[in-house]
Amino acid sequence: MRSSHFPSFFTLSALGILAACGGKPATPDAPEAPIEEAAPEEAAPAEFTLSSADLAAGTIANDHVFNGFGCTGENISPALSWENAPEGTKSFAVTAYDADAPTGSGWWHWVAFNIPADATGIERGGAFPEGTIQSTTDYGGPGFGGPCPPNGRTHTYTFTVHALGAETLGMGPDFQLDANTMPAMVGYFIGGNSLGSASISATYTREGEEAAAAEKPTLEVTSPELESGTIGQAQAFNGFGCTGENIAPSLSWTAGPEGTKSYAITAYDPDAPTGSGWWHWLAFNIPADVTSLEAGGAMPEGAVESKTSYGGPGYGGPCPPVGRTHEYAFTVWALPEETLGLGPEMQWGADNMPALIGYTLNGMSLASGTIKAKYSQPEAEAPAEEPAEEAAEGEEAAE
Secondary structure (H helix, E strand, O other), rough: OOOOOOOOOHHHHHHHHHOOOOOOOOOOOOOOOOOOOOOOOOOOOOEEEEEOOOOOOOOHHHHHOOEEEEOOOOOOOOOOOEEOOOOOOOOEEEEEEEEEOOOOOEEEEEEEEEEEEEEEEEEOOOOOOOOEEEEOOOOOOOOOOOOOOOOEEEEEEEEEEEEEEEOOEEOOOEEEEOOOHHHHHHHHHHHEEEEEEEEEEEEEEEOOOOOOOOOOOOOOOEEOOOOOEEEHHHHHOOOOOOOOOOOOOEEEEEEOOOOOOOEEEEEEEEOOOOHHHHHEEEEEEEEEOOEEOOOOOOOOOOEEOOEEOOOOOOOOOOOOOOEEEEEEEEEEEEEEOOOOOOOOOOOOOOOOOHHHHHHHHHHHHHEEEEEEEEEEEOOOOOOOOOHHHHHHHHHHHHH
């Protein structure tokens, strides 16, 4: 039997080739096997891409630069356009991030999410579709905040569109992310729901003379709760599935160099899967005559505890994903000012963003010292299995 897909002359020629090579032609008793056609190869999915006419040159124009903190741009967000989102995309998020910012955690310049799945871009100036949420950036408010690096520095800014497998970000109806959610928290949920992402980067250089980096002495920091290198459950967070007691560890440190007028304390996790790590503790304006804190973080008069990545002030302990080990850096900073801020009219307080505090500490500290320790969230215990005999008796009773 011949394949109906080929003319008779092709079959006769094939039989001749088989005979010439010693092959045995088909006979009525041994019918010819049908010729199977190869399955067509599936085309690879098109690449998910992001483009921007405003960033195509690889540099950021002044109209996209921040207006404030000494920068004089127009703070207009760039146009973005994307295509070929992964199958199953239910919404998008857009972020702009500066990994070069000297804060200890970079700088979030733009965070927007719950962008509908039929969107293919954002117009210049950030006109978003209905339902989109723009949440707080490291400037302290929602919406686009353009580049503003230190004088004489060139930073690279990464704009990313994230395709997500959820229509809205959150943990069910009782915990939805909103405009006040901290950028690291949004970054965590973006990562957990991501189907793919596409990025474009551009640089900006701020004119001026770069400040010379000075070599700084090191403070010795100790803590009975951290000296083993492992953080106990007493210091772990209580919430988001973690079941610690959220008690800040005690800290002691050597006195700062001459000129020290106050201290600050930070606790930071660079391993957190957020795109910028996680701030667990920020306290500053600690008087210069204080060189220790008791467990529980009872602050001396005048000290300020500001927002962490959890969204509120005060110590927030470790809470990494189950099965993951993260390392936490507890740092004490010696500072030449009694209070942090930009003069008497702009003092930092409990509502300031962690990256802004980090920027100030890195720029003005006279000395610092760090102690590190690790923490792993214990896996939840599986429910005990019923003994086989008891299970069988239960089945008989049900029958």
